[in-house]
Amino acid sequence: MKGPMKKLILPVLASAAALAMATGVAQAQQKKTIALVTNVPADFWTIAGRGLEKAQKEHPDYKIELIVTNEGTAAGQRRELDDLLVRGVAGISISVDDAPHATEQLNKVAAKTVLITTDSDAPQSNRLAYIGTDNVAAGRQAGEEIKKALPNGGKIALFVGTMDADNARERVQGIKESIAGTKVELVDVFTDQVDFAKAKANMENVLVKYPDIALMSGLWSYETPLIYDAVKASGRAGKVKIVGFDEDQRTLRGISDGTIESTVVQQPYEFGYLSATNIIKTLNGDKSWIPADKKLIVPTKVISKTNVAEFAASLKDLLKK
Incomplete structure (x- = not known):
């Protein structure tokens, strides 16, 4: 000041x-x-x-x-x-x-x-x-990726910092809307209050409590890399699918090596x-x-193995400046 x-x-x-x-x-x-x-x-x-x-x-x-x-x-x-x-x-x-x-x-x-x-x-x-x-729409987009990763259904867990934030609630809402009426079952939404140690513990606990967990999804940028670490440490890389949000460098590496299915980026x-x-x-x-509804919406897109290299290169240029 x-x-x-x-x-x-x-x-x-x-x-x-x-x-x-x-x-x-x-x-x-x-x-x-x-x-x-x-x-x-x-x-x-x-x-x-x-x-x-x-x-x-x-x-x-x-x-x-x-x-x-x-x-x-x-x-x-x-x-x-x-x-x-x-x-x-x-x-x-x-x-x-x-x-x-x-x-x-x-x-x-x-x-x-x-x-x-x-x-x-x-x-x-x-x-x-x-x-x-539009976080509900982005949640639906993630939900479509989850269904694509689990064509025969299965148990999923979601992780987010806090459900007090509108973007967290809306993303969860969109995912629930997308998987409604399918064999994909949401076991719970786990919050960590942006405490990385707690987030890691949440993920490790899910892997123990739900040995049949099929997919884990992090809805804030730091969580998908932590899921990536927890799944690899448990020896279940490739068996437990991962869908993420945002463009953390480790998330993109996980997509490149096939450990992470995809991520929805803003x-x-x-x-x-x-x-x-x-x-x-x-x-x-x-x-x-x-706009009339006071919402200026910037669209999201899905990054998967098909476009991750190009996206990561453009991101690297932005981050190195």
Whole structure:
């Protein structure tokens, strides 16, 4: 957080260079700040940050930041939002961790700055719009991959950080809709509160408790690699199928070596870019970008063995910058 602006005292006969420097400093201090607040640290958000960088190049008169939260809790996000409000930022995009318990705080933010949600929505709040995935549709897409992996049916387990997040609930809903009326049986949805040790324990416990488990699916980016590790450690690679979400490097390696069937990927680069540029449009009085239902949907796609090499190469380019 910046301290108060120091008084700048120049001699009356200041040089042109000194005046230019003083003007530049003043302009830098007057730049409006836009921030994207994440729910967890992940490559997913690094890619979103690349989208912010593109927006930054196009709009050098703004300061655009990526705020990575480490806890994945409503309380952690509340602290980040309070800090941003104290700093007087002009616009915030946030992946909401716990919409029901965050609504009051989000409304406080929306009253003071331009607020949009991305990746995980809070539709009951006064956010201007949501930019991201139709998570029910993405869940259905994952459900289709699960059915494809288990043509004769079987028991499946789902893993996610918290069911308090809209994107988690909606993905589970989509999967349930897709497998309804089939021989695919969901034994349970296991949550870990973004605690990697707990997530790993959940997966190991499922492999012991359900010796006939046919497929495991991680619905947040960090979980599929942990499932990959747990299945390999149990000596059941290839026997227990895996379907994932998002584009973690280990998930892609697992698809390449045949341990993971497929993963449903979003477009976080677009989440970042569209968040920043549409906040700037709004600050300039243009709200024409907001759809009637206040949801700007960015489509998802399936990555499997047929297209993983090409996708991984494009991702590597994004992450190395």
